[in-house]
Amino acid sequence: MLVTVTGGTGFVGAHTVSELVRAGHRVRLLVRDPGAVDAAVRPLEVPPGALDVVVGDVTDERSVAGAVRGADAVVHAASVYSFDRRRRAEMLRTNACGTEVVLTAARRAGVGRVVHVSSIAALFGPGVRVIGDRSPVGTTREPYAATKAASEAIARRHREEGAPVVISYPPALLGPHDPKLGDQNRRLRDTARGIMPLWPAGGLQIGDVRDTAALHAALLSPDVTGGHFGPGHHLTTAEYVAAVREATGRSLPAMFLPATLLAPFGRLVDLVQPLWPWHIPAEYGAIATVGAAVRVDPTASTLNLKPRPFTDTVTDTVRWLTETNAIPHRKPPS
Template sequence: MLVRDPSKAERALSPLGVAPGAVDVVAGDVTDGASVARAVRGADAVLHAASVYSFDSRLHARMRQVNEQGTEIVLGAARRAGAGRIIHVSSIVAMFPARGRVIDEDSPVGRPRETYMASKAAAEVVARRHQAEGAPVVITYPPALLGPHDPNLGDQVSRVRSVLRGLTPIWPLGGFPVGDVRDTAALHARLLAPPGDRPGDRPGGRPERHFGPGRYLSTRQYVEVLREVTGRALPAVFLPAHAMIPVGLFVDLVQRVWPWHIPAEYGAIYTCACATRLAEGVSTHGISPRPVTETFGDTVRWLHGSGHLSARQAGSGRPSLSSVTTH
């Protein structure tokens, strides 16, 4: 593992039952070529999952540097080290705004008007260039990920927390694919398996690309699932996403000088305005997504158990695993 802070490795590994000593840790940064070279030296495969994932306008400069330049450095170093399989963890937003109503593995890279999404699109261009040059690069596209044991309390888990704390009563219409981090982890485990234990490349020599398992949820369905798993009313107002974009732009300007996070980011609104579903039959390497109520329920219980939500905020309802499973 290449990590900026070695002490964080234990926080990420311990919920999985993995002893920190079982994993070699290299201190460094994906924007530092020397530390990346040390990390990938002798590797049979490289999984590049590092990026700044946030719609916080205070992080714009850092996400441009890490997401685009870091991808160029890591993939280049992995190729020079002779890695036989190099996985770049991209994002579905790298293809937003889509030219049609659905996206698939061959959809073109988007030109989004939002910094995080644009940085992922730029990284996607880098990864696809390596694929075109014949490098053993595999690209994956996780959905918005939820699940327990988030060591960084990332963007998506923080959004659930904000909803249950009553900080987001107004929502843009639209939606986005949502998935479970454990399902996406299973996808990458399969992709890293020995060649005889995984399917080959896509037919016709097409570049190997896979979507993380997930389901499209409208923002109304998103809030409804949270109501179900918590038993709470969670009043919400839904407005057209395009009408809310000016509000998001204003919040981004304020956020640059306001010290506390404002949960009404332009990027989140813009994503909903770009609402796009996955085409039928996109490759998830045979992994079916678990019910969204299970994912949301486990996330809420973990947030409560780890002290990020009060008992009142987490609610008392239990998810019904038979409902809201396909959309």
């Protein structure tokens, strides 16, 4: 099967490409920068000649049409994931407008299967605490979740009109080999460095990128319909920090405060961030998301894929961050 993948040089996309190649599929990538392909997939042991590369952007109809032409399936993984409000316009353009362009082009080309990579955040809304297969599109105003909700609405509309669209809902994801060091792995790095002493009390749904990539490969089966959740765990922030302590062997002092107390600080950060050249890891969106502690219904479909132990995910990710010098190596005692 020839599978066109958007976002293939990103975290989820690169791991998905690796799974697809491992499953015997031919893969075509739509990328803005062909020079980024090797760095994204080489650590995942994807053979250099296994990929066909088309240069273009998901918001450009002509390049997208060329990328999906002749494909048996499309995995639309291109997305901007960030709680940084400076990237709001970029998120709207890529997450929402790009989804419309890609899914429309896939329908016109007669593609037999489209996997739209959504997010559990696309189902978030005020008062929502549990999400599942029948959850409506989210109504939150947080920029990232709002743009993913907009793309979710687009994907559902195409599906209702008869397009062969299936949807995946990844949780927050960790894992090794993140080409661009995205939001979650950056937060893990900062935690392991000991520069995140304050945490909102609450919880988050979190998983391993390799498990979600395996889900995407499974969604290419013609027998699968509907929406399916990436395997993961619901952890409190205290449990998350405890796992990082275990993986790093560091004490990592941390204080857990009610999200309502930290929310004003997060709003202040959102106001200051556009004026500050460096990223401040205390965005209101992240605080509110953790404070809401949204859970995935345990009966929701993951295609019976089981999440690997969270301690394994953290250990593997910390090892990779250390090997790439994102986390300093611990000096042996003198």
